[in-house]
Amino acid sequence: MVSAPAVRIRGLTRAFGGAPVLHSLDLQIAAGEFVALLGRSGSGKTTLLRTLAGLDPVQQGHVDMPARRAVVFQEPRLLPWKRVWRNVALGLRGEDVQARARAALQEVGLAHREDAWPLTLSGGEAQRTGLARALVRDPELLLLDEPFASLDALTRLRMQALVSALWVRHRPAVLFVTHDVDEALLLADRALVLEGGRIRTELAVRLPRPRRHAHPGFAELRSHLLLALGVDESRPEAGEVDPSFVQARPGAEIGAGVAV
Amino acid sequence: MSEAASPPITLLDAPRVPRLSRFVVTPASLARFRRFATPVLLVLAWQAGVSFGVIPSRLVASPAAILETFWSLSASGELLENLLVSLGRVAVGLGIGVVAGVGFALVAGLSRIGEDAVDAPLQMGRTLPHLALVPLFILWFGIGETPKIGLVALGSVFPIYLNLFAGIRGVDPKLVEAANTLGLSRGELIRHVILPGALPSALVGLRYALGVAWLSLVVGEQINAQSGIGHMMMDAREFLRTDIIMVGLLVYALLGLGGDLLVRALERRALSWRSVFVS
Numbered sequence: 001m002v003s004a005p006a007v008r009i010r011g012l013t014r015a016f017g018g019a020p021v022l023h024s025l026d027l028q029i030a031a032g033e034f035v036a037l038l039g040r041s042g043s044g045k046t047t048l049l050r051t052l053a054g055l056d057p058v059q060q061g062h063v064d065m066p067a068r069r070a071v072v073f074q075e076p077r078l079l080p081w082k083r084v085w086r087n088v089a090l091g092l093r094g095e096d097v098q099a100r101a102r103a104a105l106q107e108v109g110l111a112h113r114e115d116a117w118p119l120t121l122s123g124g125e126a127q128r129t130g131l132a133r134a135l136v137r138d139p140e141l142l143l144l145d146e147p148f149a150s151l152d153a154l155t156r157l158r159m160q161a162l163v164s165a166l167w168v169r170h171r172p173a174v175l176f177v178t179h180d181v182d183e184a185l186l187l188a189d190r191a192l193v194l195e196g197g198r199i200r201t202e203l204a205v206r207l208p209r210p211r212r213h214a215h216p217g218f219a220e221l222r223s224h225l226l227l228a229l230g231v232d233e234s235r236p237e238a239g240e241v242d243p244s245f246v247q248a249r250p251g252a253e254i255g256a257g258v259a260v
Numbered sequence: 261m262s263e264a265a266s267p268p269i270t271l272l273d274a275p276r277v278p279r280l281s282r283f284v285v286t287p288a289s290l291a292r293f294r295r296f297a298t299p300v301l302l303v304l305a306w307q308a309g310v311s312f313g314v315i316p317s318r319l320v321a322s323p324a325a326i327l328e329t330f331w332s333l334s335a336s337g338e339l340l341e342n343l344l345v346s347l348g349r350v351a352v353g354l355g356i357g358v359v360a361g362v363g364f365a366l367v368a369g370l371s372r373i374g375e376d377a378v379d380a381p382l383q384m385g386r387t388l389p390h391l392a393l394v395p396l397f398i399l400w401f402g403i404g405e406t407p408k409i410g411l412v413a414l415g416s417v418f419p420i421y422l423n424l425f426a427g428i429r430g431v432d433p434k435l436v437e438a439a440n441t442l443g444l445s446r447g448e449l450i451r452h453v454i455l456p457g458a459l460p461s462a463l464v465g466l467r468y469a470l471g472v473a474w475l476s477l478v479v480g481e482q483i484n485a486q487s488g489i490g491h492m493m494m495d496a497r498e499f500l501r502t503d504i505i506m507v508g509l510l511v512y513a514l515l516g517l518g519g520d521l522l523v524r525a526l527e528r529r530a531l532s533w534r535s536v537f538v539s
């Protein structure tokens with residue numbers, strides 16, 4: 001099946017005064033493809049995502065992207081003065097706005113909180129509301145900027161499973177920014193590493209879904225990706241992989257959770 | 261107010277609590293009682309002072325005399341009539357002030373050009389003590405209703421403008437950005453994001469405005485008023501009726517308190533989404 005790509009970026013350059021953050025960057029994302037974007041802090045991941053969200057103007061280069069896009073930010077960014085379902089329904093056009101918002105909340109398992117004030121939600125619930133708010137727009141491109149970075153490990157695992165299930169059902173193209181190598185390998189078809197303003201490394205993740213850390217190919221992909229991020233697992237040095245941190249994690253299922 | 265008092269009461273009234281403990285004097289209730297002790301003692305001393313002639317009643321009426329005058333003025337309808345006139349002045353003046361203040365704040369808050377046009381003159385005007393304009397107001401508007409209402413309006417414009425403007429500019433830009441990704445129009449953005457975000461500061465401004473409005477009224481009503489609480493007080497001065505003057509003071513105080521309670525109630529309703537914070 002050859003379909004037109006959802007996103008096509010050619011020669012995108014973006015500078016904030018000084019040296020460019022994105023430097024003639026090329027990227028294509030196929031329709032329905034799940035792409036994880038990694039890179040050191042300050043490498044320009046958020047800048048790229050904001051460009052695709054339409055929040056950052058294209059100064060130089062070409063960006064083709066679908067009209068229906070939705071963003072989930074690291075912080076939930078819900079309007080505290082609107083009840084949960086109204087937050088989800090915000091900006092929706094057409095009929096049955098409330099019913100559609102409800103259905104989306106049901107999908108993320110928050111039907112029982114639809115009338116709650118956002119300030120009373122837990123971190124995980126707030127992020128699920130953010131997901132519902134994005135999904136209800138039926139996006140062709142879903143942009144997520146470290147959406148689970150501030151959640152605890154168990155909630156994060158649950159949210160990853162939720163995102164995976166929602167993606168399988170709705171099949172938007174996804175650009176998922178994360179610092180978590182495991183998260184990228186659990187979710188994405190392709191993992192990209194942004195460095196020096198361009199996509200330096202591209203790694204196809206051909207593991208069967210649902211993904212497991214225990215899969216034999218997982219560890220290999222993981223060291224690959226870590227290497228691309230500048231962490232050499234075969235020579236653990238101080239400050240890179242703390243062995244006590246690895247051992248403290250219960251069970252191999254959760255994995256070492258190395259973040260960069 | 262009842263909310264502040266409720267936790268200890270619910271505790272004591274809980275059905276399982278043994279009957280005896282209902283009458284236990286907790287340190288908290290004692291402290292509350294102590295807070296009222298000083299004012300009560302002062303009023304008693306005041307009454308005694310006037311009764312025994314230590315304080316000349318020509319200068320200060322006794323609390324009992326004030327209450328009596330309060331009742332008689334209420335019964336004759338004189339108090340109510342003057343009260344309605346004063347309330348009317350505040351309502352009209354405050355109304356004008358709020359409409360103008362909100363208008364200016366929207367213009368300045370929502371556009372840079374508007375800010376350039378509106379903000380500087382208003383910031384300058386703010387530094388001028390508006391009550392000092394009374395002589396000019398009399399020259400301009402005479403001694404009728406206009407200078408009184410104008411003074412109230414002028415006084416209340418600034419707190420409304422300043423707070424709403426700051427509120428609009430203080431809306432979390434991250435929320436605005438998120439709203440922009442949801443495809444809101446400019447009008448929807450203002451209605452759903454910016455104005456509700458600015459509402460808490462706007463209400464603070466309203467509370468200040470109300471306080472300034474009363475103050476302006478008191479001053480304005482000294483300008484040759486033919487009616488109103490201020491007129492009632494000025495009239496009483498001629499006849500050395502300190503009791504009536506003090507009834508007027510009492511009414512001013514009660515009106516100020518009432519207005520504050522009103523805005524607080526409004527706040528509780530309009531900002532119920534953040535009650536999770538305050539409760």
Ligand SMILES: Nc1ncnc2c1ncn2[C@@H]1O[C@H](COP(=O)(O)OP(=O)(O)OP(=O)(O)O)[C@@H](O)[C@H]1O
Nearest residue numbers: 016017021039040041042043044045046047048179
């Ligand atoms: N509005 C802005 N003005 C000036 N500089 C900016 C702006 N936005 C981003 N930058 C700079 O661009 C660079 C890339 O920032 P960006 O937020 O895209 O990084 P990131 O990869 O998302 O980092 P992190 O992983 O820490 O979130 C940083 O050096 C940042 O300081």
Ligand SMILES: [Mg+2]
Nearest residue numbers: 045046047145
């Ligand atoms: Mg970032």
